[in-house]
Amino acid sequence: MQAKLFRKGFLIDGTGRDPQELVDVLVEGNKITAIGQNLEIPEQYQPGSIDIIELRGKTIMPGLTEAHTHLTWQDALYIQDIDFKPIEETMVAAILNAKTMIKCGYTSCVSAAARGRVDIAIRDAINRGQIVGPRMLANGAEVTATGSFTDLHPNHVQVNGLSIFADGEDAVRRTVRSLFKEGADLVKLNVSGESLTAHARNEMTLYTYKEVRAAVEEAHARGKRVYTHARSSDSVKICVEAGVDIISHADFINDEVFEMVVENKDKHFIVPGLNWLVSTLEHGAEYFGQEAIDATGYKEGLEYALFNMNRLYKAGVRVLPGGDYGFKWCPHGQYARDLEHFVKLVGMTPMDAIVSATKYGGQIMEMEDKIGTIEVGKLADILVVDGNPLENICVFQDQSKLKVILKDGQYITNDLEVTYAIENSVA
Numbered sequence: 001m002q003a004k005l006f007r008k009g010f011l012i013d014g015t016g017r018d019p020q021e022l023v024d025v026l027v028e029g030n031k032i033t034a035i036g037q038n039l040e041i042p043e044q045y046q047p048g049s050i051d052i053i054e055l056r057g058k059t060i061m062p063g064l065t066e067a068h069t070h071l072t073w074q075d076a077l078y079i080q081d082i083d084f085k086p087i088e089e090t091m092v093a094a095i096l097n098a099k100t101m102i103k104c105g106y107t108s109c110v111s112a113a114a115r116g117r118v119d120i121a122i123r124d125a126i127n128r129g130q131i132v133g134p135r136m137l138a139n140g141a142e143v144t145a146t147g148s149f150t151d152l153h154p155n156h157v158q159v160n161g162l163s164i165f166a167d168g169e170d171a172v173r174r175t176v177r178s179l180f181k182e183g184a185d186l187v188k189l190n191v192s193g194e195s196l197t198a199h200a201r202n203e204m205t206l207y208t209y210k211e212v213r214a215a216v217e218e219a220h221a222r223g224k225r226v227y228t229h230a231r232s233s234d235s236v237k238i239c240v241e242a243g244v245d246i247i248s249h250a251d252f253i254n255d256e257v258f259e260m261v262v263e264n265k266d267k268h269f270i271v272p273g274l275n276w277l278v279s280t281l282e283h284g285a286e287y288f289g290q291e292a293i294d295a296t297g298y299k300e301g302l303e304y305a306l307f308n309m310n311r312l313y314k315a316g317v318r319v320l321p322g323g324d325y326g327f328k329w330c331p332h333g334q335y336a337r338d339l340e341h342f343v344k345l346v347g348m349t350p351m352d353a354i355v356s357a358t359k360y361g362g363q364i365m366e367m368e369d370k371i372g373t374i375e376v377g378k379l380a381d382i383l384v385v386d387g388n389p390l391e392n393i394c395v396f397q398d399q400s401k402l403k404v405i406l407k408d409g410q411y412i413t414n415d416l417e418v419t420y421a422i423e424n425s426v427a
């Protein structure tokens, strides 16, 4: 693979350190091998054997991580639509969504559930270089209690859709074991309800401690992890006590559970999925009418979520972006809206919002020694942005501003001029 020297960029290295001006970054093979000002072109490179890319006025930084991904959700209006979409069309949509995601600068993602084995097949195809997409942790169907929010059909209708129903410890263990047998990197449990579904609301806690703990034991025994949907305070409490690794939403936590989350902050990640709430409030009425959106309680829910994310962030809990994209009003491709919400609604500094999507991204991927920051020895997952995201966090939402996207040292996008190491050959 051709070596690459990025010259005179504005470096945001993802560690949270202050940015640096006019920094060069050398990429050899799939790794970052040197960082500094006015780097010499290594002698072994002949003219034409290294790409020189001038970055003046542009930001060079790590690729981003999307921490609540559903590649197999596409254009859904109702959650049932995900159940009913044939698996073949779902597969095609997921392949296209993987490409969309990396073209948005997201070089890694954590799946928060998928239809069938689609995630697993896509992850493997990406890793083999057969299709284009982010580094990916694959998930299976949503492990759900009977009557929970993804249980959407009458008892006489059997659907092999986005859920696998498992009630009781033994059934949860069997289900989780079967998902790991199929190749999932993590499993998803729906521990609380979700008020978009009228019969299983946010404040309901629908799995017991023992059921959640059974999943965690089975996952950890295999070196794998558990991802949960947990909005109610009790559901988050159960997740923390049971040792769940990634907790999504966590909007309604009370003071007691807040303290628990903070005390255990090195053991879990929080992914609030803010854009789901914001987009539903912004656009839901166009699809469902204002009355239905009011009935979800999302307006109040968003206020709780913002209050809690602000205090979790201030207490040093790792809060990551990821927004349940894949619905008509919350489509794939808008992933960076979560970073805008982190800054404008949660109150993070732009630098901390970037750290949440980069350094913490490497951590949630369990690849912190390889990705998430621009440091010598790390894999070259790099984003070059036209502009300064510390001044405008929304810049990531404009795909035309994402000038270079590099994954594992390979171009996914390169809109900048490449020159060659002519000057080395002058003598």
Ligand SMILES: [Zn+2]
Pocket (backbone or CB within 6 Å): 068, 070, 112, 324
């Ligand atoms: Zn989700």
